[in-house]
Amino acid sequence: MELLQNILNTLLNTMRDVMPIAAVIFGFQLFVIRRPIPKVKQVCIGFVYVVLGLSLFLVGLERALFPLGRLMAEQLTDPAFVANASGLAASWRDYYWVYVFAFMIGYSTTIAEPSLIAVAIKANQVSAGAISVWGLRNAVALGVAIGIALGSYRIVVGHPIHYYIISGYVVVVIQTTFAPKSIVPLAYDSGGVTTSTVTVPLVAALGLGLAENVPGRNPLIDGFGLIAFASLFPIISVMAYAQLSKLRARHKE
């Protein structure tokens, strides 16, 4: 019964999120384009599937994976868990399980990210198969994993965030001049794609847990910023992936 109510609530919320999008699309279709939507029935069924699917997805995440993930983030950053490694005051090395967790959770949540799957399918279609769906997804996931692991390290040591972000930008700018031209727009896009339904809640929990438990950190200032890492590093990793495949292709010749 509680489950049913949970599903209904999420369904209503998702519908409310879709409303503005549907209103804009159908409004312009009716009043500006003034032409019937091609295959209108199929499109409407598709929207119903999207709303239903997203709601089920969210209910499931909220029931099964998020509570466990949040609990783990708390437990792994708990001073009691960290301190039993050394017994003394914890240095940044004692948080090694946190970095491993950050890396693995960053990778695995990105692989399951629905909007990344969508962009990967589209990129595969547009490039006529030159960009494989799995290659792109793996490259992005690896970028998110490295980004979040590095971001957790930053919170532990307490460096200011903008040094990292600005040096990341510099790397992106340098890579842009060397990477194959056709990958650049897609690489820029993959930064924004990674951080939606699955990654944000778990990553935010990890950041807040770290900032609360590491002495000298302020959760309101240091807790933020992991998401920024998660959207910067995929740009770098996707361009690196394209550069590597280009190099390999040249090597084969």
Next chain:
Amino acid sequence: MKECPFLLLSTLTTSTKNSAAEKHNTLRAKAVLLHAKEVVNAQYSSKKPQRLISPPYYAVMLRGLYKALRPVFDSMRDLLPIIAVILFFQLFVLQQELPNVLDLAVGIVFVVLGLAFFLIGLEMGLFPIGESLAQAFARKGSVTWLLIFAFALGFGTTVAEPALIAVANEAAQVAANANAIDSSIESQRSYANGLRYTVALAVGFAIVIGVLRILRGWPIHIMIIIGYLSVVVMTGFAPKEIIGIAYDSGGVTTSTITVPLVTALGVGLASAIKERNPMLDGFGLIAFASLTPIIFVMAYGLLV
């Protein structure tokens, strides 16, 4: 030869007046006739026996079932890594039992089914509507309406985004704690709302700029680098509390429904315009949508 054996046969039989070639011709005619028989036989017999040899009905059904369930298998494979990571840490690192195994199982089934439905709906609804809208606008040829549409799509999808509302509320708290605004509920609420509309404006602006870029074929990297430069410069001036929030707000804005729609729109536009290449010009809308909020939020922090 295969299509009309009888026609060939009749032309052959009428031309057999020459006696020297008669024997040879009758042989050929016989051969042709035999071949014709074979073709006809094959045509008649191909209907029934092949049905009998075709795979048994349960194999056909299984294949159909696999086709229908393919998205479910795919989404199971997509979720396996998360489940593996959580199990590994729970059992081996934290060494704790799994709480509520039943709840966990039900949740995972939901996630798998939900992802499968989403992917089906994506191909049926979101991608086609994005593409058909792009084509309709390209055919209509009105840049003004296209840009108004782009703004409405960006603003409309962002302003109601729950993740953004949550971040804006938290940001208001941060600002109140830092004494940037006074800590009454009302001023916090107006600060949060202001932030929300700022981000929504930024995303609307981003889609407009991105669509203009596709139309004109401007190089994306120069625009993005200019954007980064303004982020770097503004970081130097913006109040310290707002920087983390500003950087995060770029990632928060792009929801699961907006991303496929906007991607299909961009790629559709770039394919509809002759001089544009969908790979080079079609992508990039999301990049703008995650960059402009950083700039706009820092500007908001400077102004308020």
